Amino acid sequence: xxxxxxxxxxxxxxxxxxxxxxxxxxxxxxxxxxxxxxxxxxxxxxxxxxxxxxxxxxxxxxxxxxxxxxxxxxxxxxxxxxxxxxxxxxxxxxxxxxxxxxxxxxxxxxxxxxxxxxxxxxxxxxxxxxxxxxxxxxxxxxxxxxxxxxxxxxxxxxxxxxxxxxxxxxxxxxxxxxxxxxxxxxxxxxxxxxxxxxxxxxxxxxxxxxxxxxxxxxxxxxxxxxxxxxxxxxxxxxxxxxxxxxxxxxxx
Numbered sequence: 001x002x003x004x005x006x007x008x009x010x011x012x013x014x015x016x017x018x019x020x021x022x023x024x025x026x027x028x029x030x031x032x033x034x035x036x037x038x039x040x041x042x043x044x045x046x047x048x049x050x051x052x053x054x055x056x057x058x059x060x061x062x063x064x065x066x067x068x069x070x071x072x073x074x075x076x077x078x079x080x081x082x083x084x085x086x087x088x089x090x091x092x093x094x095x096x097x098x099x100x101x102x103x104x105x106x107x108x109x110x111x112x113x114x115x116x117x118x119x120x121x122x123x124x125x126x127x128x129x130x131x132x133x134x135x136x137x138x139x140x141x142x143x144x145x146x147x148x149x150x151x152x153x154x155x156x157x158x159x160x161x162x163x164x165x166x167x168x169x170x171x172x173x174x175x176x177x178x179x180x181x182x183x184x185x186x187x188x189x190x191x192x193x194x195x196x197x198x199x200x201x202x203x204x205x206x207x208x209x210x211x212x213x214x215x216x217x218x219x220x221x222x223x224x225x226x227x228x229x230x231x232x233x234x235x236x237x238x239x240x241x242x243x244x245x246x247x248x249x250x251x252x
Contacts, residue, residue: 008043009164009195012096013063027062027087030055035219041197043098044190045211048199049228054216056199057168061109062089063197064166069107073116076105080119102195104163108154110172117142117150147173155185161192171202179204203230 015036027033032048032055048056065071070078071086121141124132134141138157142150151173159165171179179202186196186208200206206213207225215221215228225231237244 008041008098009100009102010041010063010067010095010197011098012041013039013059014094014096016092016094027055027058027089028092030058031218032056032059032216033089035216037220039214039220040212041195042210042212043195045186045196045198045208047206047208047211047213048197048216049201049206049213049230050216056216057109057111058087058089060166060168060197060199061086062093063095064107065090066093066095067105067164067166069105069166072112073107073109074119075107078116078119080115102162102164104160104194105165106154106159106163107166108170109168110151110170111168113151148175148178152178152181155182159185159189159194161189161194163189163194165189165194165196167196167198167200169200170198171200171205174202176204183208201230203228203234206230 013036015033023029023034030053031050036059048059050056061071065086068076070076070080072078072081120133120137121143124134124141136158138153140153142153145153151170155170170182174182182205190196190210198205206228209225213223213225213228215223
């Protein structure tokens with residue numbers, strides 16, 4: 001069987017051995033951490049899916065920081081912290097890298113995207129800082145766009161290919177149409193030697209076909225798209241919303 005990960009920027013994610021004495025402490029008690037052995041990544045797109053609280057975001061943050069990204073997001077050149085809240089997990093993450101280094105990269109996390117946008121504005125207000133960073137994001141301050149428009153502006157303008165893109169719940173502010181447009185943009189970038197690692201709850205985004213999907217709960221299980229709870233629940237609801245609403249609201 002061909003090893004697809006040989007062309008990946010990150011081929012495998014694993015843990016160092018010196019956490020065995022701390023299995024009950026956060027973040028090592030999280031399912032995404034305590035059950036991590038050696039996770040093979042797809043050279044194009046890897047999805048982490050699962051219920052809230054399993055530790056997907058914590059793991060992505062640790063991978064991003066271990067690779068050199070700022071904990072709150074942005075490129076590897078960003079160096080700011082509005083609040084030191086990231087875990088120590090990055091110190092225990094082992095990244096097995098491929099033979100090539102990405103020319104571009106971005107750690108996108110929905111929960112701290114406001115802080116990234118603010119930092120861009122702050123840097124652009126420094127007279128000696130030229131050209132303004134906003135030109136890399138569409139030419140307009142991200143704060144002057146709607147939440148969803150600013151998310152998509154990053155994907156469309158800042159992501160330039162030959163890059164490693166780590167995305168935590170990128171669908172958070174995107175309409176269904178924008179989520180479908182994101183699939184198109186991901187495909188363009190994947191065909192330009194880019195690799196994505198994405199934690200998502202979106203049954204639209206995780207439909208991207210050239211990908212690994214890992215279900216995270218009491219372990220990591222590779223699943224097909226139609227096997228995900230996100231697909232099954234959404235399909236059941238949309239096939240008969242009236243019946244599902246009656247069940248949810250306990251009506252006869």
